[in-house]
Amino acid sequence: MSTTVTDTHGAHDAHDDHHDHKPTGIKRWLFTTNHKDIGSMYLWFSFAMFLVGGSMALMIRAELFQPGMQIIDPHFFNQMTTMHGVIMVFGAVMPAFVGLANWMIPMMIGAPDMALPRMNNWSFWILPFAFLIMLSSFFMPGGAPAFGWTFYAPLSTTYSTDSTALFVFSMHIMGMSSIMGAINVIVTIMNMRAPGMNYMKMPLFVWTWFITAFLLIAVMPVLAGVVTMVLTDKYFGTSFFDAAGGGDPVLFQHLFWFFGHPEVYIMILPSFGIVSAIIPAFARKPLFGYASMVYATAAIAGLSFLVWAHHMFTTGMPTFASLFFMYMTMLIAVPTGVKVFNWVSTMWRGSMTFETPMLFSLAFVILFTIGGFSGIMLAITPVDYQYHDTYFVVAHFHYVLVTGAVFSIMAAAYYWLPKWSGVMYDDFLSKLHFWCSLVSVNILFFPMHFVGLAGMPRRIPDYAMQFADINQIVSIGGFLFGFSQLIFLAVALKCAFKKGEPAPAKPWEGAEGLEWTVPSPAPYHTFDVPPKV
Amino acid sequence: MSTKKEEYSKYYVPDQSIWPIVGALALGLIAFGAGHFTIEASKQEEGFGHYVLGAGMLVLLIMLVGWFGDQIRESRQGLYNEQLGRSYKQGMSWFIFSEVMFFLAFFGALFYARMIAVPWLGGASNNVATGEILWPAFEAIWPLTTTPDGTTTQAMGWFGLPLMNTAILVVSSVTLHFAHVALEEDKRKALTSWLIVTIVLGLIFLGFQGYEYVHAYRDLGLTMQSGIYGNTFFLLTGFHGLHVTLGAILLIVMLGRVLKGHFTKDDQFGFQAAAWYWHFVDVVWLLLFVFVYII
Ligand code: HEM
Ligand SMILES: [Cu+2]
Numbered sequence: 162m163s164t165t166v167t168d169t170h171g172a173h174d175a176h177d178d179h180h181d182h183k184p185t186g187i188k189r190w191l192f193t194t195n196h197k198d199i200g201s202m203y204l205w206f207s208f209a210m211f212l213v214g215g216s217m218a219l220m221i222r223a224e225l226f227q228p229g230m231q232i233i234d235p236h237f238f239n240q241m242t243t244m245h246g247v248i249m250v251f252g253a254v255m256p257a258f259v260g261l262a263n264w265m266i267p268m269m270i271g272a273p274d275m276a277l278p279r280m281n282n283w284s285f286w287i288l289p290f291a292f293l294i295m296l297s298s299f300f301m302p303g304g305a306p307a308f309g310w311t312f313y314a315p316l317s318t319t320y321s322t323d324s325t326a327l328f329v330f331s332m333h334i335m336g337m338s339s340i341m342g343a344i345n346v347i348v349t350i351m352n353m354r355a356p357g358m359n360y361m362k363m364p365l366f367v368w369t370w371f372i373t374a375f376l377l378i379a380v381m382p383v384l385a386g387v388v389t390m391v392l393t394d395k396y397f398g399t400s401f402f403d404a405a406g407g408g409d410p411v412l413f414q415h416l417f418w419f420f421g422h423p424e425v426y427i428m429i430l431p432s433f434g435i436v437s438a439i440i441p442a443f444a445r446k447p448l449f450g451y452a453s454m455v456y457a458t459a460a461i462a463g464l465s466f467l468v469w470a471h472h473m474f475t476t477g478m479p480t481f482a483s484l485f486f487m488y489m490t491m492l493i494a495v496p497t498g499v500k501v502f503n504w505v506s507t508m509w510r511g512s513m514t515f516e517t518p519m520l521f522s523l524a525f526v527i528l529f530t531i532g533g534f535s536g537i538m539l540a541i542t543p544v545d546y547q548y549h550d551t552y553f554v555v556a557h558f559h560y561v562l563v564t565g566a567v568f569s570i571m572a573a574a575y576y577w578l579p580k581w582s583g584v585m586y587d588d589f590l591s592k593l594h595f596w597c598s599l600v601s602v603n604i605l606f607f608p609m610h611f612v613g614l615a616g617m618p619r620r621i622p623d624y625a626m627q628f629a630d631i632n633q634i635v636s637i638g639g640f641l642f643g644f645s646q647l648i649f650l651a652v653a654l655k656c657a658f659k660k661g662e663p664a665p666a667k668p669w670e671g672a673e674g675l676e677w678t679v680p681s682p683a684p685y686h687t688f689d690v691p692p693k694v
Numbered sequence: 695m696s697t698k699k700e701e702y703s704k705y706y707v708p709d710q711s712i713w714p715i716v717g718a719l720a721l722g723l724i725a726f727g728a729g730h731f732t733i734e735a736s737k738q739e740e741g742f743g744h745y746v747l748g749a750g751m752l753v754l755l756i757m758l759v760g761w762f763g764d765q766i767r768e769s770r771q772g773l774y775n776e777q778l779g780r781s782y783k784q785g786m787s788w789f790i791f792s793e794v795m796f797f798l799a800f801f802g803a804l805f806y807a808r809m810i811a812v813p814w815l816g817g818a819s820n821n822v823a824t825g826e827i828l829w830p831a832f833e834a835i836w837p838l839t840t841t842p843d844g845t846t847t848q849a850m851g852w853f854g855l856p857l858m859n860t861a862i863l864v865v866s867s868v869t870l871h872f873a874h875v876a877l878e879e880d881k882r883k884a885l886t887s888w889l890i891v892t893i894v895l896g897l898i899f900l901g902f903q904g905y906e907y908v909h910a911y912r913d914l915g916l917t918m919q920s921g922i923y924g925n926t927f928f929l930l931t932g933f934h935g936l937h938v939t940l941g942a943i944l945l946i947v948m949l950g951r952v953l954k955g956h957f958t959k960d961d962q963f964g965f966q967a968a969a970w971y972w973h974f975v976d977v978v979w980l981l982l983f984v985f986v987y988i989i
Contacts, residue, residue: 283714290722386799407922
């Protein structure tokens with residue numbers, strides 16, 4: 162169907178009636194159908210959630226500053242770890258990527274807007290409601306969910322508090338939001354490309370989001386299914402996850418991780434796209450191996466459906482299954498390695514400069530790779546018996562998610578802020594933000610590897626004396642990292658209020674792509690008439 | 695292509711609309727209400743849950759009427775071009791794909807229970823000792839009519855009502871196809887009649903399904919609490935039934951539009967979407983019939 166896309170697009174001289182008038186006031190945001198407005202709302206929402214989830218993390222780190230119970234009781238501690246995870250995954254990282262997709266994809270492919278603009282606004286506005294419901298459960302008897310972001314049965318069924326029902330239903334509507342958002346992205350990419358923008362000319366950010374959207378549509382419904390089974394097990398007497406009725410708690414884990422592993426790629430593939438845009442821009446060389454990047458992304462996505470049980474090695478799976486999942490997991494390292502190789506080769510002999518987006522991207526390449534390495538260690542079944550459910554796993558996924566996903570989002574924000582706001586960000590503050598984040602994030606997460614290898618379990622409010630020193634260092638890193646993010650808030654606010662040097666249409670010498678052909682700030686409506694590519 | 699559309703070949707980007715945020719409010723009320731209603735019902739307490747849930751449904755209904763109304767109006771004003779039609783079709787196809795994945799989760803649970811969980815509870819693989827120590831009397835068979843903790847039930851046969859329901863749904867898919875052919879050939883009478891036949895068949899299916907549930911609860915002792923066999927049976931057929939209901943509502947709306955003279959050979963997205971949905975629901979039933987009832 163995509164072959165006929167371009168010719169019907171014809172640049173007719175249709176009446177230019179409804180353009181560049183910008184609705185004003187609060188209605189502009191509530192009723193909008195504009196991809197740029199919706200993108201901004203997603204980004205601000207995600208940053209707010211980042212701060213909310215972050216304060217929960219600081220509560221965790223405050224309790225863990227010393228062994229023994231100091232500040233919060235164990236049940237509240239569990240609520241903190243649970244809600245921290247849920248909010249960061251579903252409230253901060255995913256919406257941030259959707260926000261970037263909204264802002265950038267139409268501009269990158271020369272489309273007038275997202276394909277289904279009203280549904281786009283629906284997808285966004287579901288999120289504040291979903292998180293209000295989720296957070297309201299803090300005020301219920303028994304408090305918020307306390308079973309971990311992975312809500313394993315029977316913790317979430319037999320042993321959970323009342324708030325489970327609210328958790329389930331808010332997950333449902335969050336899932337609807339994600340599915341609708343993903344459908345919008347995938348249809349926009351398939352159907353709205355400007356004439357000449359064929360698939361293999363699309364920027365990698367568009368490609369990676371294309372594949373991410375597919376993953377989302379494929380696995381969010383499975384999440385909906387598994388939360389539904391949790392609901393019926395807890396409230397309606399079914400026994401999907403209860404051996405006494407013929408079910409199996411391990412079934413929960415299979416279903417959850419069938420969603421969960423692709424989900425972690427949902428949170429990293431768009432990062433790959435971002436970094437693939439920024440590194441060539443500041444190395445002033447075209448991306449090395451464009452086609453191989455596309456194929457590697459597709460390979461990662463395909464394999465991500467076949468590795469889920471690497472989270473379950475210690476459940477007592479048959480040896481054959483363990484081996485299968487071990488080898489498939491290690492196989493994913495190959496396309497991931499291709500990507501890292503390509504980024505490094507892009508920089509090789511480039512004339513590099515180190516503006517803030519580039520700094521974050523470089524940090525991404527190095528630190529994400531550390532997370533990839535610890536992932537490969539975890540994928541080795543016999544050693545995972547030791548590492549599983551320790552702080553080593555916590556270190557692993559924070560390297561891929563914080564220094565991976567979050568750093569790439571920061572890189573993207575700095576890279577495109579001039580385009581969004583029309584002013585350059587405050588260079589000094591942005592560099593301060595970068596260096597503070599870089600140092601503190603490693604103080605925060607690197608020592609976790611050591612306590613993990615030494616046997617400190619994750620998700621506990623208290624620990625043995627011998628882990629005290631390292632935990633203290635980690636907590637200090639945590640607070641430093643947390644407060645460093647306020648610098649970013651200052652930078653973003655300055656841009657939002659247009660305090661800064663006016664930005665040219667293309668502030669980065671080496672940048673490429675259609676988004677740089679429109680003025681900064683980008684007009685309310687871009688590409689009403691498709692550009693010639 | 696109708697001439698009206700060709701003049702407006704720009705992609706139609708709608709102006710501001712209140713419906714999306716009304717829809718978000720509706721889903722928020724539904725989720726909040728359903729959550730509290732579930733909690734209250736499980737404790738047999740009176741609460742506010744069902745009021746909020748009801749309010750949410752009402753808001754959702756208003757939103758759907760308003761939103762689709764806008765859309766039908768725009769479409770009939772000829773604001774939509776072929777490219778937008780493609781967006782809708784692709785959007786609908788991906789939506790159906792997401793529904794497929796939703797059912798896959800429940801089919802996955804069914805296969806896992808039948809092929810792994812239940813046999814292992816009976817001592818298969820390396821679980822001999824587990825079986826002997828925990829539930830020595832347990833026998834691993836499917837349909838699982840006696841659970842490890844001793845709950846018993848009877849299995850639902852496939853002959854009779856389920857078989858009839860299968861026939862009904864398959865025929866309804868065919869009659870819907872005839873309706874579509876009639877639309878393509880611009881035979882409005884035939885279109886209306888085939889559409890009505892399809893809707894009636896769908897409603898009969900739902901009636902039979904309700905009757906079957908009563909039979910299961912009353913005569914067979916097959917309930918939501920009867921262990922994994924009853925669980926997979928009710929959740930799979932239940933979600934399927936919900937989808938048939940939704941499909942039937944869509945078809946009824948389409949019938950209303952047909953009677954108002956909407957849809958032509960070139961302008962039939964709403965009809966097509968409803969038809970795709972119906973065929974999809976039909977295919978799910980065939981899989982259900984094989985894996986839940988027969989095998
Ligand atoms: C080379 C690539 C990777 C490999 C081989 C890998 C492998 C693994 C393994 C084996 C585990 C399970 C550890 C255990 O629980 O014992 C794990 C956990 C995890 N990984 Fe990765 N991983 C990789 C990349 C990623 C990426 C890119 C992300 C996200 C952006 C990610 C996020 C996570 C998360 C969130 C968990 C922990 C989930 C939980 O139990 O709460 N991983 N990884
Ligand atoms: Cu994984």
